Amino acid sequence: MRKNVVAGNWKMNTTLPEGLALAKGLDEALKGKTVNCDVVIGTPFTHLASVAAAIDTTKIGVAAENCADHDKGAYTGEVSAAMLASTGAKYVILGHSERRAYYHETAEILKTKVNLALANGLTPIFCIGEVLEEREAGKHFEVVEEQIKSSLFELSTEDFGKLILAYEPVWAIGTGKTATADQAQEIHAYIRKVVAGKYGQAVADDCSILYGGSCNASNAEELFSKADVDGGLIGGASLSVDKFLPIIEAF
Ligand code: 13P
Numbered sequence: 001m002r003k004n005v006v007a008g009n010w011k012m013n014t015t016l017p018e019g020l021a022l023a024k025g026l027d028e029a030l031k032g033k034t035v036n037c038d039v040v041i042g043t044p045f046t047h048l049a050s051v052a053a054a055i056d057t058t059k060i061g062v063a064a065e066n067c068a069d070h071d072k073g074a075y076t077g078e079v080s081a082a083m084l085a086s087t088g089a090k091y092v093i094l095g096h097s098e099r100r101a102y103y104h105e106t107a108e109i110l111k112t113k114v115n116l117a118l119a120n121g122l123t124p125i126f127c128i129g130e131v132l133e134e135r136e137a138g139k140h141f142e143v144v145e146e147q148i149k150s151s152l153f154e155l156s157t158e159d160f161g162k163l164i165l166a167y168e169p170v171w172a173i174g175t176g177k178t179a180t181a182d183q184a185q186e187i188h189a190y191i192r193k194v195v196a197g198k199y200g201q202a203v204a205d206d207c208s209i210l211y212g213g214s215c216n217a218s219n220a221e222e223l224f225s226k227a228d229v230d231g232g233l234i235g236g237a238s239l240s241v242d243k244f245l246p247i248i249e250a251f
Helices: 016-030 045-054 081-087 097-102 107-119 132-136 140-152 181-199 201-206 220-224 241-248
Strands: 005-009 038-042 060-064 091-094 123-128 164-167 209-212 231-234
Touching (some): 005 091, 005 164, 005 209, 005 241, 016 045, 016 060, 016 241, 045 060, 045 081, 081 107, 091 107, 107 140, 132 140, 181 201, 181 209, 181 220, 231 241
Parallel strands (some): 005 038, 005 231, 060 091, 123 164, 209 231
16 A cells, blocks of 8 residues: 655755754654654755754654765765765655756656665655646646656666655745645546556555645645545645644644
């Protein structure tokens, strides 16, 4: 059975003391609570080791927000998947639309990053999603299908089975404009069909597909009630315990 997952993506927010306080606050808030989903927090590189040491990582998984597309070597300023794994991080967000748009990450680069993440025992949270013009032109299905095929479909069945997918329509990210639960369900079901076409129904049924884009305490429950929406990748609302906890509890 696939897992429900609520993952925060802090993006480039919080200093180290602020991030530690946020992570510890969440850890404290979850103590003694039983939740019906896996909880993950995606922090800046600089926070990973300290956050992983400060919280109960059996209850809250730690994610990086990117990794290098090389194994090691003379790549000044880059952070490798092996380095991330050595901090205690268990996940890495890859293919976020902000990385694709602002840092020109191509399908080919992302394929390499996914491979390196998996080779180092990290679970990629792989993001896909269309921009507004593509949605308005009715091209969202083909856009996400191509994003999946071009970066992921050379993986073995075993490796594909380790991924988490996150559908994040770019027009909904940070805009306060959420996809409706029906829009999310429609495309999540399509994504699962695309996966089933390549890896078989069992693999598709086991694949967690998260929704991201202005997901918050008021809309999470409706989104998560949909059959093919297995959780959320949360930006802004993951930056405070008060806003993030109700999303976790929406399951
Ligand atoms: P918001 O929740 O701030 O819209 O961001 C979503 C996102 O990009 C998560 O990766």
